[in-house]
Amino acid sequence: MDSERTAPVPSRRRLLKGAALATVPYTLLSGTRAAAVQARAVDYPSAEWQPANASNYSRSSRPTAYPLDYVVVHVTQETYADTLSIFRDPEKQVSAHYVVRSSDGHVAQCVREADIAWHAGNWDYNTRSIGIEHEGWVDRPEYFTNALYEQSARLTAAICTAYGIPKDRTHIIAHHEVPGSDHTDPGPFWDWTRYIRLVNFA
Numbered sequence: 467m468d469s470e471r472t473a474p475v476p477s478r479r480r481l482l483k484g485a486a487l488a489t490v491p492y493t494l495l496s497g498t499r500a501a502a503v504q505a506r507a508v509d510y511p512s513a514e515w516q517p518a519n520a521s522n523y524s525r526s527s528r529p530t531a532y533p534l535d536y537v538v539v540h541v542t543q544e545t546y547a548d549t550l551s552i553f554r555d556p557e558k559q560v561s562a563h564y565v566v567r568s569s570d571g572h573v574a575q576c577v578r579e580a581d582i583a584w585h586a587g588n589w590d591y592n593t594r595s596i597g598i599e600h601e602g603w604v605d606r607p608e609y610f611t612n613a614l615y616e617q618s619a620r621l622t623a624a625i626c627t628a629y630g631i632p633k634d635r636t637h638i639i640a641h642h643e644v645p646g647s648d649h650t651d652p653g654p655f656w657d658w659t660r661y662i663r664l665v666n667f668a
Contacts, residue, residue: 521556571617604653619664
């Protein structure tokens with residue numbers, strides 16, 4: 467009968483070196499994995515993924531399941547942070563695809579474009595649109611900063627290009643223009659002429 471073979475015992479230095487090398491790929495892989503998850507999560511590369519609760523939107527496979535015909539412009543009537551909190555609350559039953567921050571135009575994506583956000587108050591329009599919320603109040607034009615207009619216009623231009631949506635006021639619409647809506651946003655201080663111009667030059 468063969469005697470058991472004894473594996474050589476590695477030196478302490480070799481053990482430490484191996485442990486150090488083992489942690490490097492893990493750290494790099496963790497960062498790479500996080501970046502890959504972020505990249506898969508967002509449709510718009512400049513956006514930060516801030517997911518809405520799954521109870522606040524409908525999963526879909528747009529534009530296969532439904533054509534995308536509109537971008538709907540909203541104003542939050544809340545702060546940026548509170549809007550994200552509302553979208554994370556399963557009791558609220560509301561969401562939008564994107565939220566644009568007033569101070570610097572930072573964009574958060576809350577619902578994938580393939581899915582149906584509950585933003586327009588009209589199921590038909592929800593299925594065929596991307597909803598963009600803008601931090602601010604309809605009667606406080608100081609929230610409609612240059613950064614907000616510019617970053618939102620870039621986002622809208624990218625959406626229109628991706629889905630072949632014309633970059634005009636027939637297809638980029640206000641929340642209050644959705645049939646059956648009882649909302650007034652984005653309100654009288656939203657500069658549509660400027661916004662559509664920025665979308666077309668983005």
